[in-house]
Amino acid sequence: MSESTSENPLGILRRRRRDMVLMYVFLIAVALWWLFPLITMLRQSLEYGGVSNFWWVLTHSLNGVHLPRALLNSLVIAFIDAVLVCAVGSLAGYAFSRIRFPGREITYTFALVFLAVPGTAMLVPIYYITGRLGLFNNYLGVALPEAALTLPFAILLMRNAFDGLSDSLFEAASIDGAGHFRKYFSVALPLVVPTMMNLGVLCLMWSMHNFIFPSMLVTNPDMTTAAQAVQSIRGVFAPTPQQTARFFAALSVLTIPILVLVVISLRWMRHGIAVGGSKE
């Protein structure tokens, strides 16, 4: 591009437009790349029988696993996990952010260290504890350890969110007569709703992706989760074209509802509610 057009505002706009086109081409290419496995799965599932493959996998027991039930199990566990993480994480985050107590920073650092501990390293203790609590084959038995492992992240996220609120809001609330619980519920929490939604959605997603805990802590086919089912129903399908198509139909049933749920919840991942109360 010559020097004269680069100084012309119209020239810059035209060049921007070219940049936009390039960017879209790139984005579409990446999206296709990511969507490729999903598209393949859907295409395969519709061969040799089409939509009836879906009907078949939804109505038959596969190794004792009913797919709708597996989906429901996943959802319930994910929901318990998300509620636990949001509740405990935001309370802890508030305390670390807004209450001065001796040992605060040390405790906080200690909590963050657990971000570095992989869940697999704790499989044995978790198995042992869950057994002692009598929570095998129980929603809570899976949701509790999941929540525990997500909490360090939740505390980090929520503390940052509360730290980001203006100190004077809390001082005003103190003078107005609010105690810590009142400040948490009436002042702090409504202002971090977007962050909390973010956290909740992430918990749902991570929990539904989780394969290790359910497969270790759940043995009853009725309690099987979607992620676990992917593995456990494999043996049902013979290597015939029809059976393979049905297997892909089953996989689609297990993944797509979760995908839709996550995409819908992404709408919550927006900020901008907490604008305008104070002027900096």
Place this chain on the structure above:
Amino acid sequence: MTEVRFESAQRIYPGADEPAVRGLDLTVEDGEFMVLVGPSGCGKSTTLRMLAGLEPVTDGRILIGDRDVTSVAPKDRDIAMVFQNYALYPHMTVADNMAFALKMAKVPAKQRRARVEEAARMLGLTDYLQRKPRALSGGQRQRVAMGRAIVRQPQVFCMDEPLSNLDAKMRVQTRTDIANLQAELGITTVYVTHDQVEAMTMGDRVAVMDQGELQQVDRPLRLYDKPANVFVAGFIGSPQMNLLRGNGAGGVVKVGQHTLPVGTDVADQAGEEGVTIGVRPEAWRLVSPDAGGMPIEVTLVEELGSDSFVYGTVDVGGVAVRIIVRIPAGERVHKGEVLHVTTDPSRVHIFDTASGDRLSA
């Protein structure tokens, strides 16, 4: 009867060597509008926050009325505070913002509504009660913050630079509104600002602070006419007082090779470093060159219509010292000219250079 008393109140921040507020003794009379003024970091905000209970008192005590509140929780001090950034709850409506404290105090809903409506009427906020703060202008938010303080009917108002986020015009108007409102309600008020014009126009009395210490407390005009030390002299008044170092001898002070009349002999009262004399811009008198006076080379003229301020320099022993002179609007002065000025002994302030304390009566 709500008098506020600071008794040797001191605040040392953890890890700091010097106190942010050093042994403050100050009494705010019942119903008085007391302004704390000073430059950034002078301890004025810390003082207010100690009164509000947001900052612990390291030493000494604070009394509201006859009650020692030094270690009482903020909510039990019966005070209301207006913050610099207003600190309105963004997710609540104006009405809920104003009613929050009453709700905490378990005031019945009907009474709450009545008090909020009354305050809204006083502040012209009736039409905005159902709006959220973000849908209000800066001036309206400021009034909501005031309203939140008023509905509590507290014993003391604490205001921390409540006008500093408003534009210049709004600030002047709100200044009068707040002063009128306070006079009407008769509630003891402690008001913090760094703006000496605000301090002078709003305060019944003004407390000037610097480096954590109280410099002087007095009525605004007394501060202007009889500043207790060099700091107050330089801080109060705009443009600021001309401060010149010199040596006293007889009835005059010699500033370099120039002589200014001061009336009394101050030589024996001053320390080794001599005296600092202060002359306000309006206290200079133009004289003809042969009548003596200090020659000032004009570097800038600000014409304000009613009068003009002349900024210039005077040569004191080879050093150019800045001088500000106010002249009547009629006089024509141009950049580069040389003016000759002198003053009257009655309008000169004399301070000891070493201690900064006032020597003249």
